[in-house]
Amino acid sequence: MPARLISIFAPLAVGILFLLLWQGICYFWHIPPYLMPAPSDIARSLFSNIDTLGHALYSTLTVTLAALCVSVVLGVLVAFVLVQHPLIERSLMPYVVLMQVTPVVALAPLIIILVKTTLLALVICATLIAIFPIISNTLQGLKSVDPGLEAFFRMHKASRLKTLLRLQIPSALPMFMAGLQISSGLALVGAVVAEFVAGTGGNSAGLAYEILQAGFQMDIPRMFAALFMITLTGLALYMATSSIRKLVLHNRVEH
Amino acid sequence: MQETVISIQSAEKTFPNGVQGLAPITLDIHPKERIGLIGPSGCGKSTLLKLIANLHQPSSGYLTWWNKGFAEVGKENRRLSFVFQEPTLMPWSTVRKNVRLPLDLEGISPDVSAPRVQQALEIVSLAHAADRFPAQLSGGMKMRVSIARALVTRPNLLLMDEPFGALDELTRNRLDEDIATLCAKDDLTLLFVTHSLYEAAFLSTRVMVMAAHPGRIFAEYEIDPSIPRNEEFRLSDTFATICQDLSKLLIQASQSSLLAEVA
Numbered sequence: 285m286p287a288r289l290i291s292i293f294a295p296l297a298v299g300i301l302f303l304l305l306w307q308g309i310c311y312f313w314h315i316p317p318y319l320m321p322a323p324s325d326i327a328r329s330l331f332s333n334i335d336t337l338g339h340a341l342y343s344t345l346t347v348t349l350a351a352l353c354v355s356v357v358l359g360v361l362v363a364f365v366l367v368q369h370p371l372i373e374r375s376l377m378p379y380v381v382l383m384q385v386t387p388v389v390a391l392a393p394l395i396i397i398l399v400k401t402t403l404l405a406l407v408i409c410a411t412l413i414a415i416f417p418i419i420s421n422t423l424q425g426l427k428s429v430d431p432g433l434e435a436f437f438r439m440h441k442a443s444r445l446k447t448l449l450r451l452q453i454p455s456a457l458p459m460f461m462a463g464l465q466i467s468s469g470l471a472l473v474g475a476v477v478a479e480f481v482a483g484t485g486g487n488s489a490g491l492a493y494e495i496l497q498a499g500f501q502m503d504i505p506r507m508f509a510a511l512f513m514i515t516l517t518g519l520a521l522y523m524a525t526s527s528i529r530k531l532v533l534h535n536r537v538e539h
Numbered sequence: 540m541q542e543t544v545i546s547i548q549s550a551e552k553t554f555p556n557g558v559q560g561l562a563p564i565t566l567d568i569h570p571k572e573r574i575g576l577i578g579p580s581g582c583g584k585s586t587l588l589k590l591i592a593n594l595h596q597p598s599s600g601y602l603t604w605w606n607k608g609f610a611e612v613g614k615e616n617r618r619l620s621f622v623f624q625e626p627t628l629m630p631w632s633t634v635r636k637n638v639r640l641p642l643d644l645e646g647i648s649p650d651v652s653a654p655r656v657q658q659a660l661e662i663v664s665l666a667h668a669a670d671r672f673p674a675q676l677s678g679g680m681k682m683r684v685s686i687a688r689a690l691v692t693r694p695n696l697l698l699m700d701e702p703f704g705a706l707d708e709l710t711r712n713r714l715d716e717d718i719a720t721l722c723a724k725d726d727l728t729l730l731f732v733t734h735s736l737y738e739a740a741f742l743s744t745r746v747m748v749m750a751a752h753p754g755r756i757f758a759e760y761e762i763d764p765s766i767p768r769n770e771e772f773r774l775s776d777t778f779a780t781i782c783q784d785l786s787k788l789l790i791q792a793s794q795s796s797l798l799a800e801v802a
């Protein structure tokens with residue numbers, strides 16, 4: 285069997301085996317669904333609540349993607365500003381790090397109180413978490429320009445704009461793509477965290493809010509169903525960014 | 540006054556860390572000369588080349604390019620190309636676009652540059668690989684792309700820093716012959732660094748033997764420019780004599796470098 289198929293079917297087989305085992309344990313020991321729901325209970329809950337869960341997914345996805353877009357635009361912009369001069373980087377980088385090391389969970393309640401529009405507040409929280417890898421990776425990428433090529437551009441008297449477009453941006457692309465992939469995962473984490481915080485105030489609609497609500501009602505299968513959808517979203521984001529990365533960089537690897 | 544391509548007037552290079560890469564050097568390079576630089580490693584060969592390419596500024600002294608300042612370089616009949624030790628290609632661009640780069644930077648439109656790129660690729664026998672990416676090429680092919688990129692501007696002065704160091708001897712000999720043919724045909728002045736004295740003997744009309752601590756020109760050796768540089772020359776007694784002479788000079792230069800280091 286070709287390696288490609290193995291890499292798809294082998295993990296799939298492990299997953300199915302795991303679900304069967306789980307189902308079997310719940311069945312034979314008669315574990316009640318409110319303690320540990322069997323995969324079949326979760327699936328049933330998923331289908332019976334598909335409307336609400338679908339809406340919740342839509343809401344979480346909106347926040348995640350909006351935060352990812354804002355992170356990319358702002359993060360790249362910040363990286364470009366930082367790379368202009370070592371002095372700018374030295375003066376501003378500590379604040380970028382400060383923003384990164386401050387746990388956004390601690391900041392989220394404040395943001396949600398201050399920002400009246402819930403959606404905007406959620407996007408701000410998720411962006412605060414997701415933006416750092418974009419900034420740091422793009423910055424590293426912009427600085428990773430081949431010194432020989434840089435000398436070549438200088439020798440040919442290339443303008444600043446041409447050097448940026450033809451040398452710096454393409455050089456930064458691999459690092460940026462790696463940052464994008466990390467950031468897409470973090471945007472989802474940020475969206476979920478923000479929804480939890482906002483959800484305790486009762487004015488949210490995402491998947492985290494569904495988990496909270498299901499928890500209040502002791503509807504454990506629905507909790508699992510919402511969790512399942514979050515995981516699936518994360519996986520989809522990972523695969524999407526990974527494909528984009530491969531598509532953009534496929535010429536640079538030896539084959 | 541005879542026109543010089545490059546005139547170096549007591550140019551000296553001391554790096555910010557205090558290392559003197561090059562003691563004051565005075566040297567004139569005339570049109571159609573082919574100068575080979577040999578010498579032990581660390582004797583300032585690359586530093587000298589970078590001064591000429593304006594990638595380093597001299598700490599004292601000055602240089603002129605075609606009796607003018609560097610601002611005039613790049614204009615008609617004052618074109619300079621540099622082949623680095625590494626291929627330094629853009630991994631994200633095809634061979635064709637890599638070769639086209641200097642023309643793009645000059646603002647020449649792709650329609651005008653296309654035939655010139657094609658011609659440069661033909662010189663290095665890479666026309667068939669124009670649409671490949673650097674990652675798909677062997678080391679020798681990458682180096683040939685780098686040479687095509689240097690030739691596409693039709694340079695009047697070509698600088699090369701150990702360009703074929705990583706290639707096998709056969710490939711290297713073939714490229715040397717191509718360069719020799721090119722120099723004979725065009726109004727091309729050549730200055731190259733090599734660690735192979737055979738290469739220096741084969742291509743040069745003048746060999747500079749350099750020594751270190753500090754970097755300086757230790758000896759000059761002239762080779763009759765009228766000798767055609769081909770396979771026949773490589774097998775001749777003249778060539779063997781030149782290689783012997785250069786070999787002796789190189790040994791003396793290394794000894795002088797060592798003595799200077801101890802002192």
Ligand SMILES: Nc1ncnc2c1ncn2[C@@H]1O[C@H](COP(=O)(O)OP(=O)(O)O)[C@@H](O)[C@H]1O
Binds near residue numbers: 554560580581582583
């Ligand atoms: N950027 C630099 N900073 C400090 N020292 C340097 C730098 N570049 C070269 N040198 C030093 O200058 C001397 C000459 O270097 P180089 O011209 O590269 O020698 P070569 O090319 O002949 O091997 C060496 O001793 C080297 O260590």
Ligand SMILES: [Mg+2]
Binds near residue numbers: 584
């Ligand atoms: Mg060198």
